[in-house]
Amino acid sequence: MKIFYLGFSLIFILLAPVYVFGYQNVTSADTNEVIRLNKEAYKARLSEATQTVRIADKAIKLARKINYPNGIAEAYRIKGIGLGYLYDQVKAFDCYNEALSYFKSVGNKNGTAKVYNNIGNLYRDNDYETALSYFKTGKSLAVSLKDTALLASLNLNIGNVFYRKKQYFDAIAQFAMARKMFEQVHDDANLISCLQNTGVTYYSMGQYDKAKEMLLKANEGAKKFEMNATISSIDLALADVYIAQRKFEDAEKIIREGSSYSLNKKVDYDYKYTTYQLEYKRKNYEKALSYLTNLYQLDSVDYHNYVSNQITILKDKNERDVINKEKALLEEQRKNSNYMFWGALLVAALSIGVIGLLVFNVKRKAETNQRLTELNAEVSRQKDNLDRINHHLEEIIDERTKDLQIKNKKLSEYSSYLSHQIRGPIATLKGLMNLEKEGLVDKQECIKMMNKCVSEIDDKIIDMSDMLHDPDRAGF
Template identity: 40%
Template sequence: MKSIYLLTTLLFLLNLDSFSQSAQTDINRINALNESAYKARLTNPDLSYKNSNEALILSKKNNYVKGIAESYRIRGISKYYQNQSDSAIQNYLTSINYFKQLKDQAGEAKVLNNIGTLYRDVDYDKALEFYNKSLEIAEKLEITDLTTGLNLNIGVIYQKKKEFKKALISFNKSYVQFQKQKNSTGLALSLQNMSVVYKYLNQLDTAEAFAKEAIVIAKENDLKYVVAGTNLTLSYVYISKGKYDEAARSINEGVSYAKEIKDKRLEYDFLYNSYTLENYRKNYQKALGYLQQIYRQDSLVYKNIVSDRISLQQEQFNQLQKQRENELTIQKQKTNQVIFWSAVVVSGLLFVVILLLVGNVNKKAKTNKELTRLNHEISLQKENLDRINHNLEDIIDERTKDLRIKNHKLSQYSSHLSHQIRGPVSTIKGLVNLQKEDLIEKEEFVQQLDKCIVDIDNKILNINEMLHNPQLLGFKDEEDEA
């Protein structure tokens, strides 16, 4: 009997050791996948999502909670670079929930930083709120690399708020720290953002130098997102300096990188720079074509929709999270009951079984009462979700209707321009035919021709003025809409 017991124990320990080795191998694989996914965020967001999703599946299989939290975080980052804000916020909130369960403040600080970046383009104050929360934790835990990245991100917000002195202080601080850490990605991003600030300060030579240096580092490290974004700044600098051929090359290179990383927002920004370039070159027909595409995309409406949808999505997620927690409580209670009864049967202790059965009657009554309360809460939460979804649909319908009206007005304006130019051109053609038939005196012909040319010149000046004044097209500016 003792021999059988010893043999059983030995086999159990061998199996346990084999299981532990397998689990450790999976954990190493999970960490490697998440690390490669994070590195790919600026070069290949699709690959970043693929690797982090594979890490998430493996983490759930092994019940590796830290791996689950980190996988959700990096999935959110990849969705941000794919311009899918709704999916990004869902992943971030799920991630921070797991880090809170683990009481992992370092992980929580990273997610707060990521959420701040998500708000960076739509709500500067909200972004600063999340960045400062993250910075407080990072400085307390002395997480150097996160602190450095937060200085860079905070500088971006100050730059967007036109507080350029504060922005340069943050960027210079992050640049020095990235140099110490030998972080090429951080250096490229710092240089890129400093070039943007000096562009706004109209220090074009300095802006050009920083942008070129950023592009060199970015290309060496295959940072396609940085190359695209920096070319946007560089093209504007070249336009301002009158270097139109260099500007065109920067725009073409930037657009190719933006398309490669599938960044529609960057493509839109390059579209505006293309319009500015052709307008400076006095290629008004091309400029008008770019302007039509710009109004078709309507970036202001896009930003408003993203801001509204992020807020609604966050509220919706919180409601769903409560619902999941309630459902999880119910499931845990059912699971505990199954485990409890199984243990009673295995033990074979009749007296213990009787005592537990008596206690279970009282527990069942409490459980049923709790189930009734939880089901009622779930019903209320579902009603709230329906109302939120309805509000979201109304917002999208309103923005879509506004965009149709703007496109209709732009079409009417194009028809008006065509009619205005066609009149004097038709008159010139008539004068030429009269001259060919010798039906008009040469002096009168020259006089009438001069009038037509003056008329055309005035209309071209009028077109140029209207291209630079959207209100003349019938569109309201951003302050009027507010």
């Protein structure tokens, strides 16, 4: 066995110079092309992420062909960035782990730090502490390398985590450091992102004027460099600021602009929600309700939870794969057995995960069905109550109508009676008054007859009052 290893080592030493010489001859013509493709792919990430993935795949293929590990690693890293902008975190995580494996194999600390930064971004919205752990690991490497551009990016991302933890003053401090560094290295794209994040943080602090100032600067820069996805994101934040300031016309204008730059479903969902908030603040409740109904149908909370679970599963898978690859380099004879062992373990883990997801989905579906049944029963009960109330109201209305008809009839009779019965004595009184004025009747006799007329009128009035208040009397 010792002789075998000694012979293997001797062959390796003899062939290594030949391999290196051949490698240099092959890559001298193509490494620059790989580098160019990677730069082109990275540049396209903000405006056309699908282009980033396509060009990165081309770079991977060429780098593999010429056996250029750093080029392969960087192409995988940039592909992961493109997939991240396309919200495909699962595949992005897989690409980052491939990049990490290649960078470590050639001792590239700068590339390793960049990948840690990228992986931290995947956890940024779901697991703050894990994200900070990756960012700080990357930052320690960047400090040792004195890489200002990488330090700026890591400070920006650490600030983003502080923002999500609602540590706004810490976030502002991190963004300020990042902005100075980005200005030093003339990284306009990340400087725009830094301005945007600073504006969003000021908005969360209620400092709307500062937020608007930062976001407008970011918007101007993004348009200058045709960063479509970034413009859409900045306009979304600006719309929130304008709504908070009750500048509804400005908000509507910026929403239209931002929507035209939207490149994915997640941003479309966010714009629909912002439009709902705008209409609600305007008190256009009918429009707000229609947007809210549409948002409810598009809700993707379950999808994000599913993606988070898949990231965790794939993280474990890739860590095991990296361990297997490292062991395979040192223990070639045990490679097959190790792959079989870890493969079986992976299948078991995935099987358990799939079973868990199925059980979870079944339980959730049962709970949803039960809730829908309860809601349907409640709706039926409310409908029955409304039917009973409506029926009772109809009966009350019928009774009131009949009562009014009876009263109207009595009033009509009263009017007729008044016309025929009261008018006669009053005419007699008027005649007596005229006779007395002309001296044609004795004054005492006139007074006597007038008293008789008044008594007759009083009797008629009493009789009418009795008839109006006595429901048993049919008429006058």
